[in-house]
Amino acid sequence: xxxxxxxxxxxxxxxxxxxxxxxxxxxxxxxxxxxxxxxxxxxxxxxxxxxxxxxxxxxxxxxxxxxxxxxxxxxxxxxxxxxxxxxxxxxxxxxxxxxxxxxxxxxxxxxxxxxxxxxxxxxxxxxxxxxxxxxxxxxxxxxxxxxxxxxxxxxxxxxxxxxxxxxxxxxxxxxxxxxxxxxxxxxxxxxxxxxxxxxxxxxxxxxxxxxxxxxxxxxxxxxxxxxxxxxxxxxxxxxxxxxxxxxxxxxxxxxxxxxxxxxxxxxxxxxxxxxxxxxxxxxxxxxxxxxxxxxxxxxxxxxxxxxxxxxxxxxxxxxxxxxxxxxxxxxxxxxxxxxxxxxxxxxxxxxxxxxxxxxxxxxxxxxxxxxxxxxxxxxxxxxxxxxxxxxxxxxxxxxxxxxxxxxxxxxxxxx
Amino acid sequence: xxxxxxxxxxxxxxxxxxxxxxxxxxxxxxxxxxxxxxxxxxxxxxxxxxxxxxxxxxxxxxxxxxxxxxxxxxxxxxxxxxxxxxxxxxxxxxxxxxxxxxxxxxxxxxxxxxxxxxxxxxxxxxxxxxxxxxxxxxxxxxxxxxxxxxxxxxxxxxxxxxxxxxxxxxxxxxxxxxxxxxxxxxxxxxxxxxxxxxxxxxxxxxxxxxxxxxxxxxxxxxxxxxxxxxxxxxxxxxxxxxxxxxxxxxxxxxxxxxxxxxxxxxxxxxxxxxxxxxxxxxxxxxxxxxxxxxxxxxxxxxxxxxxxxxxxxxxxxxxxxxxxxxxxxxxxxxxxxxxxxxxxxxxxxxxxxxxxxxxxxxxxxxxxxxxxxxxxxxxxxxxxxxxxxxxxxxxxxxxxxxxxxxxxxxxxxxx
Numbered sequence: 001x002x003x004x005x006x007x008x009x010x011x012x013x014x015x016x017x018x019x020x021x022x023x024x025x026x027x028x029x030x031x032x033x034x035x036x037x038x039x040x041x042x043x044x045x046x047x048x049x050x051x052x053x054x055x056x057x058x059x060x061x062x063x064x065x066x067x068x069x070x071x072x073x074x075x076x077x078x079x080x081x082x083x084x085x086x087x088x089x090x091x092x093x094x095x096x097x098x099x100x101x102x103x104x105x106x107x108x109x110x111x112x113x114x115x116x117x118x119x120x121x122x123x124x125x126x127x128x129x130x131x132x133x134x135x136x137x138x139x140x141x142x143x144x145x146x147x148x149x150x151x152x153x154x155x156x157x158x159x160x161x162x163x164x165x166x167x168x169x170x171x172x173x174x175x176x177x178x179x180x181x182x183x184x185x186x187x188x189x190x191x192x193x194x195x196x197x198x199x200x201x202x203x204x205x206x207x208x209x210x211x212x213x214x215x216x217x218x219x220x221x222x223x224x225x226x227x228x229x230x231x232x233x234x235x236x237x238x239x240x241x242x243x244x245x246x247x248x249x250x251x252x253x254x255x256x257x258x259x260x261x262x263x264x265x266x267x268x269x270x271x272x273x274x275x276x277x278x279x280x281x282x283x284x285x286x287x288x289x290x291x292x293x294x295x296x297x298x299x300x301x302x303x304x305x306x307x308x309x310x311x312x313x314x315x316x317x318x319x320x321x322x323x324x325x326x327x328x329x330x331x332x333x334x335x336x337x338x339x340x341x342x343x344x345x346x347x348x349x350x351x352x353x354x355x356x357x358x359x360x361x362x363x364x365x366x367x368x369x370x371x372x373x374x375x376x377x378x379x380x381x382x383x384x385x386x387x388x389x390x391x392x393x394x395x396x397x398x399x400x401x402x403x404x405x406x407x408x409x410x411x412x413x414x415x
Numbered sequence: 416x417x418x419x420x421x422x423x424x425x426x427x428x429x430x431x432x433x434x435x436x437x438x439x440x441x442x443x444x445x446x447x448x449x450x451x452x453x454x455x456x457x458x459x460x461x462x463x464x465x466x467x468x469x470x471x472x473x474x475x476x477x478x479x480x481x482x483x484x485x486x487x488x489x490x491x492x493x494x495x496x497x498x499x500x501x502x503x504x505x506x507x508x509x510x511x512x513x514x515x516x517x518x519x520x521x522x523x524x525x526x527x528x529x530x531x532x533x534x535x536x537x538x539x540x541x542x543x544x545x546x547x548x549x550x551x552x553x554x555x556x557x558x559x560x561x562x563x564x565x566x567x568x569x570x571x572x573x574x575x576x577x578x579x580x581x582x583x584x585x586x587x588x589x590x591x592x593x594x595x596x597x598x599x600x601x602x603x604x605x606x607x608x609x610x611x612x613x614x615x616x617x618x619x620x621x622x623x624x625x626x627x628x629x630x631x632x633x634x635x636x637x638x639x640x641x642x643x644x645x646x647x648x649x650x651x652x653x654x655x656x657x658x659x660x661x662x663x664x665x666x667x668x669x670x671x672x673x674x675x676x677x678x679x680x681x682x683x684x685x686x687x688x689x690x691x692x693x694x695x696x697x698x699x700x701x702x703x704x705x706x707x708x709x710x711x712x713x714x715x716x717x718x719x720x721x722x723x724x725x726x727x728x729x730x731x732x733x734x735x736x737x738x739x740x741x742x743x744x745x746x747x748x749x750x751x752x753x754x755x756x757x758x759x760x761x762x763x764x765x766x767x768x769x770x771x772x773x774x775x776x777x778x779x780x781x782x783x784x785x786x787x788x789x790x791x792x793x794x795x796x797x798x799x800x801x802x803x804x805x806x807x808x809x810x811x812x813x814x815x816x817x818x819x820x821x822x823x824x825x826x827x828x829x830x
Contacts, residue, residue, distance in 0.1 A: 061754030061762055093779040126747035127780040236755035324828030332541035339476030340651035347476055362510040365542040407819050410734055411741030
């Protein structure tokens with residue numbers, strides 16, 4: 001099943017991470033998670049030497065695998081990623097560092113590649129040592145079961161889940177220089193941090209060939225307009241990791257050379273933006289207890305930073321989030337959340353639209369059709385657009401509502 | 416009933432705002448609130464010329480009464496405050512400004528004092544015009560029923576309530592130069608902003624005599640260590656107002672003169688700190704849906720600002736707040752909330768205590784007695800102490816948990 005979303009981008013609905021040529025995935029249940037037969041360890045592998053790039057959490061408290069992978073990715077030749085779910089290997093001291101190193105060493109042995117070609121990521125409970133006997137057996141089992149069928153891709157998407165209620169994956173086909181280039185991606189994360197089951201993870205594969213430095217640049221650009229635009233609860237995890245591997249199996253090479261034709265790079269960036277945008281929104285839609293997907297556009301700010309601060313202030317306000325949960329177009333909470341973002345505003349120039357209906361202008365509520373507006377709040381997609389009338393900069397943030405279910409998930413979880 | 420809390424401070428449990436000599440209060444139900452016979456308008460009045468100081472919301476979107484009172488208090492001779500609850504007179508345009516002005520004008524006429532001796536404050540729903548016919552009748556009725564009995568003080572504390580579940584007031588007696596000086600205070604606010612029923616308000620009276628500039632200095636200092644240390648939901652209101660009136664009826668004068676004996680000023684500051692601290696904590700304890708009072712101490716930071724950022728990051732994390740609601744000593748959420756506060760940390764120097772039990776040290780959880788710790792979480796008072804080991808600065812923030820009741824109050828409220 002395929003869908004063309006733009007002239008250059010065609011969505012493929014099967015395969016995800018192994019849709020690009022020359023990629024394999026292997027998964028297993030090794031017993032880290034307590035729910036039996038739920039996958040908890042996986043390996044993504046490129047059959048060919050590749051380039052890689054990755055971005056990590058900005059949290060000052062970060063997990064052992066983040067520490068190790070941050071160093072490894074600097075070589076730029078990532079070819080495999082080993083991931084476990086159910087245990088974050090965070091706040092685990094020196095033993096945690098050793099365990100992450102051992103995960104890489106074992107994976108290198110099994111795949112017969114170099115240790116510095118491997119990234120490691122973990123997600124799950126914080127502060128407990130990894131059950132390394134299980135992990136060792138898991139790496140053996142996962143690497144022994146590698147393949148590139150849609151089932152392998154699906155299993156890989158499930159193996160990284162924790163409190164997620166559904167797998168989140170995508171693949172797209174791009175036409176570059178008359179050749180097919182494929183991008184595949186998987187992600188997880190039911191909160192920016194879910195309970196002690198921490199973390200947002202995202203892994204992307206592509207069969208284009210590209211220098212690691214350029215791949216890094218493309219990834220940063222994409223993440224800025226996707227993952228850096230979402231917030232579930234404003235709580236940044238200790239383990240967040242986004243990595244991409246490019247193995248060149250498509251025969252398409254995109255050089256760094258600035259005098260080269262820039263069109264291939266533009267198409268690739270477009271495709272990567274689509275993949276990261278799709279996956280980032282998928283995280284919000286599967287946010288803990290989420291019943292609504294909320295897009296917040298702030299327009300007409302004096303700077304991008306101002307627009308972002310206001311959008312986040314609205315997105316992180318529990319009063320705004322609970323109002324939308326209650327399907328109430330509570331403009332007062334939105335306007336006042338904008339007002340405390342630390343940005344100078346001019347109330348008389350401010351317009352607020354909820355679901356395209358102007359509800360606040362010139363410092364006062366409008367006489368809009370409240371029945372139409374109230375009815376529109378029943379949609380699962382809510383749009384908030386705040387026009388500041390102060391300048392030419394804008395920003396967008398995606399978030400979800402705050403429900404009873406969120407409190408239940410997070411209050412009833414016990415360490 | 417009296418309680419001595421320090422050598423200099425004795426708590427008086429009746430009278431609150433009219434406990435200091437020469438103060439009166441009058442209240443009425445004029446029909447702004449929909450719940451019949453719940454008080455919704457009140458006037459605080461000093462029988463003598465007085466000095467005054469006030470602080471207001473930092474929200475860029477602020478209400479008409481805030482705009483007007485901010486200007487009026489600059490004269491420094493505040494003698495009366497007129498307050499209505501049930502309508503915030505915020506986002507009400509030019510009509511809102513006129514209505515606030517009329518409230519002051521009418522109060523001045525009734526009390527036979529000058530308009531610039533009067534502050535006005537409003538709390539309640541945002542974006543609806545004040546029902547001025549009711550307000551006019553209310554000001555007449557309230558000023559006609561003034562008095563200084565404990566019943567008058569109690570009624571005044573109730574007249575400013577919105578979603579508050581209980582009145583919050585206090586009075587203390589200080590000994591300064593062998594004379595009694597009394598401070599009385601009332602406050603309201605079930606969220607920093609409660610739904611559309613906005614606002615934190617606090618009014619303090621005292622019978623000391625003091626220049627307005629010094630009174631302002633004392634108030635700022637007190638507020639910094641009390642109201643500026645609390646957060647319910649991180650959402651700053653459009654109407655926050657804290658005002659103090661000093662009328663000199665005790666016969667004690669505290670001059671600005673720096674060569675004068677500083678002891679009277681120190682005792683007064685101590686008393687004022689006690690009153691504002693008591694009232695600020697009372698707001699948190701009556702926070703929307705609150706079941707726990709949480710004190711967060713961050714110690715050993717490189718600066719006060721660093722300590723404050725970390726304390727607020729922990730206090731505003733919905734994951735921390737829901738964990739405490741669920742009585743779970745979830746140190747991982749606390750440590751990771753500290754980690755994304757934008758302050759450089761050294762994990763190996765960080766110690767975390769919950770209810771005085773060391774649970775996290777040197778980057779790892781301790782082998783503490785989890786049964787004792789879990790039992791301690793059932794208390795309504797929770798203490799979080801985070802030692803950073805980086806410097807000599809500290810900060811404290813008070814907050815409450817995030818409960819199902821919070822979501823119910825804020826999702827079921829409809830504009």
